[in-house]
Amino acid sequence: MDNSGRLSFILLIVQAAVAAEQPKPKAPTMAAVLAAAAPGDWRSLDPENTLHLELSSGRVVIELAPAFAPRHVANVKALARERYYDGLAIVRVQDNYVVQLADPDAEKPDRARKIRRGQKTLPPEFERAFDRSAPFTRLPDGDVYAREVGFTGGFPVARDKRSGKMWLVHSYGMVGAGRDNAAESGGGTELYVVLGHAPRHLDRNVTLLGRVIQGMELLSALPRGPAPMGFYDKPEQLIPIKAVRVAADLPETERSGIEVLRTDTRTFQRLIESRRNRSEDWFHFRAGHIELSNVPIPVRSKSAGAR
Amino acid sequence: MDNSGRLSFILLIVQAAVAAEQPKPKAPTMAAVLAAAAPGDWRSLDPENTLHLELSSGRVVIELAPAFAPRHVANVKALARERYYDGLAIVRVQDNYVVQLADPDAEKPDRARKIRRGQKTLPPEFERAFDRSAPFTRLPDGDVYAREVGFTGGFPVARDKRSGKMWLVHSYGMVGAGRDNAAESGGGTELYVVLGHAPRHLDRNVTLLGRVIQGMELLSALPRGPAPMGFYDKPEQLIPIKAVRVAADLPETERSGIEVLRTDTRTFQRLIESRRNRSEDWFHFRAGHIELSNVPIPVRSKSAGAR
Numbered sequence: 018m019d020n021s022g023r024l025s026f027i028l029l030i031v032q033a034a035v036a037a038e039q040p041k042p043k044a045p046t047m048a049a050v051l052a053a054a055a056p057g058d059w060r061s062l063d064p065e066n067t068l069h070l071e072l073s074s075g076r077v078v079i080e081l082a083p084a085f086a087p088r089h090v091a092n093v094k095a096l097a098r099e100r101y102y103d104g105l106a107i108v109r110v111q112d113n114y115v116v117q118l119a120d121p122d123a124e125k126p127d128r129a130r131k132i133r134r135g136q137k138t139l140p141p142e143f144e145r146a147f148d149r150s151a152p153f154t155r156l157p158d159g160d161v162y163a164r165e166v167g168f169t170g171g172f173p174v175a176r177d178k179r180s181g182k183m184w185l186v187h188s189y190g191m192v193g194a195g196r197d198n199a200a201e202s203g204g205g206t207e208l209y210v211v212l213g214h215a216p217r218h219l220d221r222n223v224t225l226l227g228r229v230i231q232g233m234e235l236l237s238a239l240p241r242g243p244a245p246m247g248f249y250d251k252p253e254q255l256i257p258i259k260a261v262r263v264a265a266d267l268p269e270t271e272r273s274g275i276e277v278l279r280t281d282t283r284t285f286q287r288l289i290e291s292r293r294n295r296s297e298d299w300f301h302f303r304a305g306h307i308e309l310s311n312v313p314i315p316v317r318s319k320s321a322g323a324r
Numbered sequence: 325m326d327n328s329g330r331l332s333f334i335l336l337i338v339q340a341a342v343a344a345e346q347p348k349p350k351a352p353t354m355a356a357v358l359a360a361a362a363p364g365d366w367r368s369l370d371p372e373n374t375l376h377l378e379l380s381s382g383r384v385v386i387e388l389a390p391a392f393a394p395r396h397v398a399n400v401k402a403l404a405r406e407r408y409y410d411g412l413a414i415v416r417v418q419d420n421y422v423v424q425l426a427d428p429d430a431e432k433p434d435r436a437r438k439i440r441r442g443q444k445t446l447p448p449e450f451e452r453a454f455d456r457s458a459p460f461t462r463l464p465d466g467d468v469y470a471r472e473v474g475f476t477g478g479f480p481v482a483r484d485k486r487s488g489k490m491w492l493v494h495s496y497g498m499v500g501a502g503r504d505n506a507a508e509s510g511g512g513t514e515l516y517v518v519l520g521h522a523p524r525h526l527d528r529n530v531t532l533l534g535r536v537i538q539g540m541e542l543l544s545a546l547p548r549g550p551a552p553m554g555f556y557d558k559p560e561q562l563i564p565i566k567a568v569r570v571a572a573d574l575p576e577t578e579r580s581g582i583e584v585l586r587t588d589t590r591t592f593q594r595l596i597e598s599r600r601n602r603s604e605d606w607f608h609f610r611a612g613h614i615e616l617s618n619v620p621i622p623v624r625s626k627s628a629g630a631r
Contacts, residue, residue: 112541113496143609158468161615189420189521198605213544214496214521214617218602221609234419234548241541295525298505302450302528308468310521 043296050287051278051315058284059276059322060171066090067264068097068227069273070118072107072256077232078273079192082172084151085185086142086226089194093205093226096135097261101206105130106255107239111247113213116236117195118258120206138204141196142224144184147176151183152281156289158306162186162217166309168280172228173309175220185225188215188310192227212237215310230316231275276322278315288315350603357594358585358622365591366583366629367478373397374571375404375534376580377425379414379563384539385580386499389479391458392492393449393533396501400512400533403442404568408513412437414546414563418554420520423543424502427513428562445511448503449531451491454483458490459588463596465613469493469524473616475587479535480616482527492532495522495617499534519544522617537623538582583629585622595622 045053062080070077083090096102102118109117122128153174155167163175166186173191176183185191191211196203203224210229229236244250264272278285289312294303352360369387377384390397403409409425416424429435460481462474470482473493480498483490492498498518503510510531517536536543551557571579585592596619601610 110545112544159466160468161465162611162613200608215615217613217615217618218599218607218611220611222607237419238417238545238547240545292525300525300529301507304469304525304527306469308522308524311524 044291044294045287046296047288047291047313047315050284050291054278054282054284056322058279058282059317060279061276061319062230062264062273064264064267064272065094067230067273068093069260069262069264069267070102070232071259071262072235073259074235075232076273077235078230078275079227080171080230080277081227082170082185082225084170085145085172085174086194086224088139089142089203089205089224089226092136092139093194093208094263096132096205097263098266099133099135100260101130101132101135102258102261105258107236107249107258108242108255109209109246109248110212110236110239110241112241114211114216114247115209116212116239117207117209119195119208121252121255123206132206135206136204137206138202139194139224141200141203142226143200143221144182147178147181147183154280154285154289156307156309156312158293158308160309162220168285168312168314171277171280171314173312175309182221184221186215186309187211187217187219187225188228189213190229190233191225192229193219193223193225196223210236230277231273274319275316276319280314288313351598351601352594353603354595354598354620354622357591357598361585361589361591363629365586365589366624367586368583368626369537369571369580371571371574371579372401374537374580375400376567376569376571376574377409377539378566378569379542380566381542382539383580384542385537385582386534387478387537387584388534389477389492389532391477392452392479392481393501393531395446396449396510396512396531396533399443399446400501400515401570403439403512404570405573406440406442407567408437408439408442409565409568412565414543414556414565415549416516416553416555417519417543417546417548419548421518421523421554422516423519423546424514424516425565426502426515428559430513439513442513443511444513445509446501446531448507448510449533450507450528451489454485454488454490461587461592461596463614463616463619465600465615467616469527475592475619475621478584478587478621480619482616489528491528493522493616494518494524494526494532495535496520497536497540498532499536500526500530500532503530517543537584538580581626582623583626587621595620 066081068079081090105120108119120130151169160166164177166175173186173188175186194203194205195207242249293307373388375386388397412427415426427437458476467473471484473482480493480495482493501510501512502514502516549556600614
């Protein structure tokens, strides 16, 4: 391509961007898109990669992301299976940021929970090699932080061909492995969940390993901690963790029985379009754009699918 | 500029964008930026445009935005002054979206709270004319939804020279006037506050009229409502509004005594830079970018300033 050809190409991109700001013809609503979905547009959670975080208020269902953080996912499952988390607590809820579970006695060697089969720390899995073969539903409106963003396997993902990397991003409900200053100081003994505006400056700084699929409101509505960074400062403020279980270890009747919309489908692309240009009567101005963390990934009960 | 000149210009922009993705030299931390701030970098809230929302759990301080929504701000103040809101309730908390206060009996003509001096509805103030003279601290990294974003008078703002408009955006803590389907059906009798990832598709669809400056955690940690759209479905779930007051109507000793960092200062620009490239030891990858709703606007008590 010579310079003038390249110029035309660039101007085309600019024109497309400008055109995208104009009001669009009405897209179907998300409800209409989902009503028209085929059974195969939905998937069950893989019980071997589904975690149940049990609180006295109910169950939080987390889908793990072995494609992005294989060692951390394996370790969190090992820790769950040795009952490492049971009886630990939510120790931190920082408004518009994260909720974090940990061993409240982690800093007291004589009282800290012992690890038997899992690892305390692991090398970081902040990003992985760019994989062209992985299905990627790309968002058309760009991103402030990354070259390309979209969805892979139900997770919000950013990627960069130039650096040859792709990584999970810190959208609402994403679950990561807390760490100290050293990159290799995390491992999954402390887990945090994003509960505010996506803190994207954490991307590529922490190992994300999953996403809350159901029960997020049990975490997001917890009292914020009064100490710096939202830590609770009195033992009675701690929220006890009753148990963390791998769904595969439970009888099927005790699993959560939910399905998630596949993100590698035409239905999901239609959903994105319906959210870029909301056609409900309430909307007078249609944005014509959507940001990664504003794309919902619908969930339904399996019984809804069977009806 | 001929085509090749224009091409060079465009390539320069592209190169600048690429350069911005490289790690940057260390910026000072936000703490260091604030420690170096001059007294004049801070401003007191104007008591005539400050609202106190009193809950049994404490006070939420809201700064009103008369520069963007003059009629709605005047009406909300009139409603507060006739005690319209006192005894109403938080009727809706939708996870990752909004909390909303309203008259639970609004649909029952015989029981609905009567309005005496205020207005029930007003023409929309979704956007205003682009004002070149208004101070605007522009963010350098673009935005998914708008041509330009930044801060004006302490509020997150988008603007578009082409359409000649500027508008407040739905960042965390922004306060708006709920409405029905008609654009002119809002007015301030129902107020909502953003408590999740910025729902930017609401921009230019609702009149935003202020921002929560302090006490956001009293709203964001409320139980989510079980009914559709997060509405509470039982009277006992409602969170009573003790009072809404204009700060100017209170003796100075009962006002909140806080100061906000001015957004039209070099200090605020340095703060933005410190957040684009976090230099705390914890960070291994510096984003080099920042999104509008991720920029904090620091608050301090006046006594801190006096020390």
